[in-house]
Each structure stands twice: as structure tokens, then as C-alpha cells.
Amino acid sequence: MRRHFCGAALAALLLGACGQEQDQGRQPYSSTYTPPAAEAVLIQHATVLTGTGSRIDDGDVLVQNRKIAQVGKGIAPPAGAAVVDAQNRWVTPGIIDPHSHLGVYPSPEVWATQDGNEATSPTTPNVWSEHSVWPQDPGFEQAREGGVTSMLILPGSANLIGGRGTLLKNVPATTYQEMKFPGAPQVLKMACGENPKRVYGKDRQQFPSTWMGDVAGYRAAFAKAAEYKAKRDAAKKGKDKGPDRDLGMDTLADVLDGKILVEMHCYRADQMATMLDVAQEFKFRIAAFHHAVEAYKIGPLLKAHDTCAVMWADWWGFKLEAYDGIRENIAMVDAAGACATVHSDDPIGVQRLNQEAGKAMAAGWRAGLDIPRERAIRWITANPAKALGVADRVGTLEPGKDGDVVVWSTDPFSVYAQADLVYIDGVLRFDRAHPPPLPDSDFKLGILGQGEEMP
Amino acid sequence: MKNILLPLLGMAALLPGAALAETIAITNAEIHTLGRAGVITHGTLVIRDHRIEAVGENLAPPPGARIIDAAGKPVTPGLFDAYTSLGLKEIDGVSESVDTGARKSRLSAALDAADAFNPRSTLIPVSRVEGLTRAATAPQAEGDSLFAGQGAVVSLGSLSNWLVKPKAAMYADLGESGAKIAGGSRSATWATLREYLEEVRRAGTPRLNPDHPSALGLLDVEALKPVLAGEEPLVVYVNRASDILSALKFAEDNNLRLVVRGGAEAWLVAPQLAAQRVPVILDPRLDLPQRFESLAARADAAALLNKAGVMLAISLDDDFDTHNARNLRQLAGNAVTHGLDREAALAAITLNPARIYGVDSTLGSLEPGKIADVVVWDGDPLETTSFPRTVLIEGNEVPPRSRQTELRDRYMEKLKLGPYAKK
Numbered sequence: 074m075r076r077h078f079c080g081a082a083l084a085a086l087l088l089g090a091c092g093q094e095q096d097q098g099r100q101p102y103s104s105t106y107t108p109p110a111a112e113a114v115l116i117q118h119a120t121v122l123t124g125t126g127s128r129i130d131d132g133d134v135l136v137q138n139r140k141i142a143q144v145g146k147g148i149a150p151p152a153g154a155a156v157v158d159a160q161n162r163w164v165t166p167g168i169i170d171p172h173s174h175l176g177v178y179p180s181p182e183v184w185a186t187q188d189g190n191e192a193t194s195p196t197t198p199n200v201w202s203e204h205s206v207w208p209q210d211p212g213f214e215q216a217r218e219g220g221v222t223s224m225l226i227l228p229g230s231a232n233l234i235g236g237r238g239t240l241l242k243n244v245p246a247t248t249y250q251e252m253k254f255p256g257a258p259q260v261l262k263m264a265c266g267e268n269p270k271r272v273y274g275k276d277r278q279q280f281p282s283t284w285m286g287d288v289a290g291y292r293a294a295f296a297k298a299a300e301y302k303a304k305r306d307a308a309k310k311g312k313d314k315g316p317d318r319d320l321g322m323d324t325l326a327d328v329l330d331g332k333i334l335v336e337m338h339c340y341r342a343d344q345m346a347t348m349l350d351v352a353q354e355f356k357f358r359i360a361a362f363h364h365a366v367e368a369y370k371i372g373p374l375l376k377a378h379d380t381c382a383v384m385w386a387d388w389w390g391f392k393l394e395a396y397d398g399i400r401e402n403i404a405m406v407d408a409a410g411a412c413a414t415v416h417s418d419d420p421i422g423v424q425r426l427n428q429e430a431g432k433a434m435a436a437g438w439r440a441g442l443d444i445p446r447e448r449a450i451r452w453i454t455a456n457p458a459k460a461l462g463v464a465d466r467v468g469t470l471e472p473g474k475d476g477d478v479v480v481w482s483t484d485p486f487s488v489y490a491q492a493d494l495v496y497i498d499g500v501l502r503f504d505r506a507h508p509p510p511l512p513d514s515d516f517k518l519g520i521l522g523q524g525e526e527m528p
Numbered sequence: 529m530k531n532i533l534l535p536l537l538g539m540a541a542l543l544p545g546a547a548l549a550e551t552i553a554i555t556n557a558e559i560h561t562l563g564r565a566g567v568i569t570h571g572t573l574v575i576r577d578h579r580i581e582a583v584g585e586n587l588a589p590p591p592g593a594r595i596i597d598a599a600g601k602p603v604t605p606g607l608f609d610a611y612t613s614l615g616l617k618e619i620d621g622v623s624e625s626v627d628t629g630a631r632k633s634r635l636s637a638a639l640d641a642a643d644a645f646n647p648r649s650t651l652i653p654v655s656r657v658e659g660l661t662r663a664a665t666a667p668q669a670e671g672d673s674l675f676a677g678q679g680a681v682v683s684l685g686s687l688s689n690w691l692v693k694p695k696a697a698m699y700a701d702l703g704e705s706g707a708k709i710a711g712g713s714r715s716a717t718w719a720t721l722r723e724y725l726e727e728v729r730r731a732g733t734p735r736l737n738p739d740h741p742s743a744l745g746l747l748d749v750e751a752l753k754p755v756l757a758g759e760e761p762l763v764v765y766v767n768r769a770s771d772i773l774s775a776l777k778f779a780e781d782n783n784l785r786l787v788v789r790g791g792a793e794a795w796l797v798a799p800q801l802a803a804q805r806v807p808v809i810l811d812p813r814l815d816l817p818q819r820f821e822s823l824a825a826r827a828d829a830a831a832l833l834n835k836a837g838v839m840l841a842i843s844l845d846d847d848f849d850t851h852n853a854r855n856l857r858q859l860a861g862n863a864v865t866h867g868l869d870r871e872a873a874l875a876a877i878t879l880n881p882a883r884i885y886g887v888d889s890t891l892g893s894l895e896p897g898k899i900a901d902v903v904v905w906d907g908d909p910l911e912t913t914s915f916p917r918t919v920l921i922e923g924n925e926v927p928p929r930s931r932q933t934e935l936r937d938r939y940m941e942k943l944k945l946g947p948y949a950k951k
Contacts, residue, residue: 180816180817180818181817181819181820182818182819183819183820211816211817212816215815215816267621271621369936369939370939372943372945373943387852387854388848388851389851389932390618390619390620390651390851391619391620391847392619392620392621392622393621395619396619397935398932399932399935399936400932400936401936401940405936405940405943405945408945408946409943420816420818421813421814421816421846424813424815425862428858428862428912431913432858432913434913435912435913438913439915440936440940440945440946441940441946441947442946443946486912486913487912487913488858488861488862488864488865488911488912489864489865489911491865516817517817520817520824521824
């Protein structure tokens with residue numbers, strides 16, 4: 074059926090994936106990413122930060138059949154395996170950016186490409202960021218060269234409820250479905266504070282214009298969703314015909330069912346505490362607060378709710394709600410026993426999340442916190458995996474996990490560190506010694522090298 | 529009461545003359561002089577009366593000098609950011625606290641950053657504890673004028689004598705943003721600029737068409753005179769290679785002292801920039817085609833410019849150019865990672881900004897006679913994990929405190945983290 078449609082020009086435009094085989098039984102919008110076959114790789118003699126909190130000096134990592142097969146010392150290379158001598162180099166799990174707008178706010182940043190905020194209503198749980206993703210964003214390959222193997226693509230924060238976000242594997246692709254992390258839960262982006270009340274209240278004299286208005290907006294949406302869910306549940310038991318289909322309510326009901334994780338933009342400590350109450354009222358869980366500039370003030374509260382904080386190393390002061398940002402935020406959340414992660418929220422910052430973690434780690438040292446590198450690496454690997462509900466799949470170098478591995482030229486927290494080799498599901502996707510002759514992004518073709526031989 | 533007095537005493541110590549001028553000897557240091565002496569591996573640096581008196585290998589400290597043992601670690605000049613709006617804005621989202629631009633002002637070139645500068649901005653201690661001692665603070669073009677106004681070179685170490693050089697440069701936006709301001713095209717940008725300069729040239733003579741309103745106010749004209757005379761540099765924000773060449777021609781035609789800021793595609797026209805001795809203020813992180821004027825942006829642009837002989841300053845070119853001016857050393861480190869010579873990277877955040885703004889006779893390097901802006905680091909100054917151990921501005925030690933350290937200490941104690949856990 075789908076292949077038949079591919080014959081039609083219009084359908085080809087819509088699908089963007091003609092010529093690519095699609096299963097008859099495939100769920101619409103599901104992942105079509107299948108890593109190609111690759112030879113086994115044994116990385117030897119590296120300083121390995123496993124992401125589990127361990128460090129192995131002179132360690133080896135074996136990647137086989139797209140998965141981490143073995144991690145330890147003195148691993149014998151299986152027959153046919155490629156062997157990488159990583160002496161004086163470091164190995165970590167692939168970096169995971171838990172907050173990215175690559176593809177939805179791509180380069181170049183012009184009107185035609187800025188598809189990240191459906192800022193026409195403060196509550197838009199019906200939209201999905203993946204539908205806006207432009208896989209040709211040159212930012213993807215630059216992030217890959219920085220060791221980033223997965224990133225959560227979120228809608229922006231104009232709205233109280235901004236829509237669904239989706240986790241992508243950072244592989245070159247023509248369609249977003251070819252990047253979609255198979256089996257990862259979708260998330261719901263929500264936003265606290267100044268942005269929604271500025272966009273609607275200050276700029277348009279609409280609801281909400283205050284923080285209490287923001288809170289009323291979330292509560293109204295979830296109150297409605299609870300009714301929708303009750304009807305949906307009753308229909309499943311054959312006791313009701315079910316609600317009229319509402320795309321937004323589908324999303325919120327899935328949140329109440331625990332199928333969609335809530336990722337919430339929130340800066341101030343008091344506002345995060347208020348949101349934890351909203352979540353308690355409607356019986357959903359907030360997986361992570363994003364930006365969380367004041368998370369260091371409420372580390373124990375976050376720990377008690379098992380809610381992660383997704384933070385910048387040092388952005389501060391651009392809004393009043395970001396005025397209390399400090400360099401020690403990440404380290405202090407970690408020291409309080411809560412789940413601390415670093416994010417970029419930026420196409421430039423995503424290229425050096427390792428350095429951002431390095432700055433945050435060193436700020437913690439100066440505050441008297443004992444943070445070994447094998448712990449700090451978790452802020453950009455295992456902890457974001459937890460925040461995004463894929464801790465069983467990625468984020469650590471443990472047998473059975475996806476073969477997402479980075480070989481760094483030196484200590485990955487150093488400003489001088491470069492990702493030399495980046496493997497995604499066991500496939501070498503970036504090799505600094507052998508860079509591709511042309512960029513992956515179609516957009517970047519033909520910009521340079523044209524006419525240089527002419528007078 | 530005690531809580532109020534303590535910070536005040538700390539601030540008083542920063543005022544030159546408020547405390548007795550101390551003689552200081554920094555010993556056992558790896559001194560990056562940025563001067564003719566290059567790097568001195570076992571050096572001593574002597575500071576007397578706020579100035580550098582001597583610097584050299586294994587010098588004996590003068591009797592009575594306070595000794596700062598650098599323990600073999602690097603010592604550099606205080607960092608100097610070639611482009612910030614420090615003292616002009618507190619919080620971007622709070623318009624009352626922002627004086628960078630004046631969308632509705634009738635005047636443009638006449639606007640002077642020094643008139644608005646607030647030496648008590650909380651951003652200043654946040655920046656200086658990380659080794660930033662001097663900055664150019666600049667207005668931003670808003671509204672209908674290509675000219676943003678005039679910037680100043682300021683000290684981050686004094687509440688009274690912060691003004692190092694007023695009217696240190698005129699700032700203007702060209703390229704995409706300039707075209708938008710000028711009415712919609714690059715052609716309009718250049719025609720408008722030419723007319724502005726013509727108006728300055730004809731100042732005082734009767735207007736050909738007295739009914740045609742002037743785009744420049746009287747004081748705008750006055751402010752542009754030193755620019756037209758080639759005395760005050762014109763810092764233009766421009767990225768596309770063709771726009772940079774247009775700017776070079778415009779500067780040559782009018783004998784202007786041009787400085788390029790932005791410069792995403794400057795590496796494509798590096799020989800021309802070098803030949804005309806036009807410096808570039810660059811953010812080496814910006815390697816994406818984020819705009820159509822920066823399609824050829826690349827990560828090793830700083831190295832390419834330096835190799836071609838272009839004078840390079842490194843500064844943030846994003847929304848955090850002011851709040852995170854402290855990160856300019858990370859930018860310099862990234863430039864080194866992408867091929868820039870290490871001492872050239874240090875020069876791009878110390879000596880070269882001083883040269884661009886014409887204050888290098890007293891600032892920018894560790895040489896006898898210069899003002900004692902000195903940072904003693906706990907490691908490689910360009911490394912993410914390093915931090916200043918001691919920061920001196922004009923020979924006065926910067927207190928290791930800021931609004932951010934106070935927030936940190938309050939919550940470390942409240943939540944009993946780290947060193948507070950046992951108490």
C-alpha cells in the first residue's frame with residue numbers, strides 16, 4: 074500500500090522516503106532506522122569511563138553485532154574484528170544531549186526553517202516535534218563530530234504544553250524516521266515561568282499573563298485529560314463508546330498512563346516545587362526539569378521525587394528567572410544525590426558537551442566536592458539516558474547496550490579533547506583521521522570550492 | 529551590620545589609592561609575558577605602585593615585597609575582552625536594566641556607552657574572579673541607524689576609576705542586520721553609510737536641500753568626525769566574505785581604521801585583511817551556517833586567519849557575550865584545539881584587544897612599566913578545569929567573591945554539601 078503511494082509525486086513529497094522499503098505492518102511515524110551490518114571492533118588500551126561510575130585504565134571495549142559485547146582488560150580480539158589501538162586515548166559511552174532543537178530550529182536560522190514553537194495557543198499537546206525535524210540540518214553532523222550519538226528533539230518553550238518530543242540517533246538520514254531511536258518513549262515538553270506568560274500575556278494580552286495563570290493552564294489541561302482518559306479506559310473495557318478523538322488529549326492521556334515522559338522547562342526552585350505538586354494532583358511524574366537553573370537549591374526534593382535536573386554548565390542572567398545561575402549547579406545537584414545531567418539547548422554548545430561537563434566538574438572541585446571523572450561522565454551519558462527513559466539501552470558501556478561509543482583524543486573533559494572515532498550501534502559514523510570528502514548535509518553542498526579554479 | 533560592612537571593605541580594597549600600594553613579587557611562575565620576553569619558565573614578576581617593575585628569570589624579589597608563590601603554574605596578563613556590553617546590562621529580559629541599545633532614540637553615533645556604564649553591575653565581580661580584568665563595552669545597533677554608538681575600554685577593578693578609554697571605538701552593523709536597518713538591501717547599507725560620511729564632511733556648510741531632513745543629529749556628526757579622521761576605529765559587524773571586501777574598500781576609500789567583528793567568512797579573504805592590517809574579532813566556536821552570511825563558517829577559522837597574518841581577537845558572538853564573557857578563554861582553547869598557536873590564542877584575549885583599542889602602551893602584556901593586571905592560574909589558562917588562584921587589577925588583589933559565590937555558599941551550607949556535610 075505504502076509502496077504503491079510512492080509512485081505518486083505528491084505522496085513522495087509527503088513521505089520523503091520513496092525508494093526505501095517500508096514494512097506493510099509498520100506503525101505510522103515509527104522508526105525505520107536499522108543500523109547497517111558492521112564488523113566487530115575491539116578498542117584496546119584506553120582509559121575507559123564506563124558510565125556506570127567505573128574507570129578502567131588500559132581497558133578494552135568490544136563492540137559486536139551492534140552492541141557492547143565486553144568491557145574489561147586484555148580482551149582477545151574475535152576473528153575478523155577490527156582492532157583500534159587507543160593507547161593514551163579515552164573511551165566513553167556516546168554522549169546524549171537531553172535537550173536539543175536540532176532539526177526543528179536548524180541552520181540556517183531563517184523564517185522558513187524555524188519550526189520549533191507552535192506559538193498559536195498556550196496549550197498544544199497535539200503537535201509532535203518530530204514532524205518538524207529537517208534531517209539536513211548541518212548541526213547534526215557537527216554534533217556527531219563532538220561525540221553526540223543521541224539527542225532529544227524538543228519543541229520550544231513558548232507554550233505551557235508545547236507538544237511531543239522525540240529521541241533521535243545521530244545518524245545521517247534523509248527522513249526523520251530513519252533517525253528515530255527505536256523503541257524510545259516519546260516525551261511531552263512543558264514550560265514554566267517567563268516564556269509562556271511573555272509570549273501570550275505580555276506580547277498579546279492573552280491568557281496566561283502570570284505564573285498563577287500558567288499553573289491554572291496546566292491544571293485545566295490535565296483535568297480535561299483525566300476525563301478523556303477515563304472514557305478511553307472505559308472504552309477499552311467495552312463500557313463506553315470512548316471519547317471523540319482529540320490529538321492533544323491523546324498525548325496528555327498517554328502522560329497519565331505513564332507512556333509519555335514529562336520533560337519540563339523550569340528555572341526557579343519554587344516553580345519546580347509547584348510543578349511537583351501539580352504532577353501529584355493529576356498523578357503523573359515529571360521525568361526531568363530542564364534548564365533548572367536553581368536546581369541546586371532543591372537537590373533533596375528532586376531526589377525524593379526521582380526527578381532529574383537537565384542543566385547548562387554556566388548560562389545565566391538572560392532572564393530574571395535565570396539570574397541565580399551558578400557554575401556549581403550540576404555538581405551540587407549531583408552531590409545531593411539527585412540525577413544531574415548537562416544539556417546544550419544550542420547547536421554550538423551540543424558540539425562540546427564534554428567541555429561543559431568539564432567546567433561543571435571543576436566548579437564542583439573548587440566548592441570542595443569530590444567528583445572523579447568516572448562520575449562526571451554520567452552527567453552526559455547515563456543520567457540523560459535515565460531522564461529520557463532509555464537507561465536500559467544506552468548511556469553506559471555494559472554488555473548488551475547499544476554500541477554507541479566514542480574514542481577521545483585525550484581526557485574528554487579537556488578543552489583540547491576531540492572525538493576521534495564515533496560509533497553508533499557499532500557503525501563507525503565519524504573518523505577524524507578520515508573525514509568525509511563532502512558534508513553529510515545536502516544543504517552544505519556547493520557552498521565552497523565552486524569556481525576557485527576560475528580567474 | 530557586620531554583613532553589610534564586610535563586602536564594602538572588600539570593594540574599598542579595589543580602589544587604587546584607597547589601599548597602600550603594595551610591592552608584590554610573583555615567584556616561581558611560568559610567565560606568559562605576551563611581550564618580547566615570550567614565555568619565562570622560572571620567572572619572577574615584580575609589581576610596585578600598581579605597575580609592573582620587572583619581569584625575568586629567577587629575579588630576586590625586592591626586600592619587603594609580598595610574595596605570591598605561583599608554584600610553577602602559568603601567569604598571564606589579565607584577560608581583555610574585545611567585545612562585551614559589561615556594565616550596560618544586568619538581565620537581558622528586564623528592559624529597565626538594559627542600556628545597550630536605544631530603539632527609539634533620534635541619535636545614534638553620539639550614544640556613548642560610558643554615559644550608561646554601571647561599575648556596580650553584578651556581572652563585573654562574576655567576570656573578574658575568572659581573570660577578566662579589562663573589556664571593551666559596546667552599545668548595540670537597534671532601531672533605524674547603522675551606528676550603534678561609541679564604546680569604551682573599562683577596568684573591572686574600580687568603582688571610581690573604571691574608565692580606561694572613552695570613545696574607544698565606533699560600532700556599526702553591516703551585512704544582513706545592516707541591510708535590514710538600512711531599508712532592506714546591502715546596497716542601501718553602503719549608500720546610507722556614504723551619505724552619512726558625506727554629511728560629516730559637509731558639516732557647517734549650507735545644505736544643498738535644506739528641506740531634506742538629516743538622518744544624523746548634530747552630536748552624531750560630532751561623534752563621527754574622529755572616525756572619519758581615522759583617529760577612532762570603526763568596528764563593523766560583518767560576516768560574509770563579499771561584505772568584508774566591501775568594508776575593506778569602504779575603509780580604504782575613506783581612510784578609516786577598520787575592525788571586523790563577526791568575521792565568519794573572514795578566512796576566505798584573509799590575505800586582503802592582512803594586507804590592509806584590519807583586525808578580526810572572532811568567535812571560533814561558530815562553525816555552522818547559522819545565517820546565509822556565514823555559510824562558510826568553520827572551526828579552524830582562527831588558525832587560518834592567524835597563519836595569514838591577520839591580527840586576531842577572540843570574543844563571544846552570541847547572546848552570552850556579556851554574562852559569559854568569562855568564557856573567552858574556553859573559546860581560545862577551542863581555537864588551539866583547531867590549530868591556533870597557543871601564544872597567539874593568549875594574545876587574542878590579552879594583547880590584541882589592547883592593540884585594537886589603542887591601549888597597549890599600558891595594558892595587554894606583562895612588561896615593565898605596564899599596569900599590573902595579572903592572573904596567577906592553577907593550571908593551563910585555556911583549560912576547562914583551570915581557574916585563577918589570584919587576580920590582580922592594577923596591582924590590587926580581586927576578592928574571590930561574587931553574587932554567584934554567595935549563592936553557592938548559602939546553599940552548600942543549607943543543604944550540608946561537601947565540606948559542610950560534617951558540620
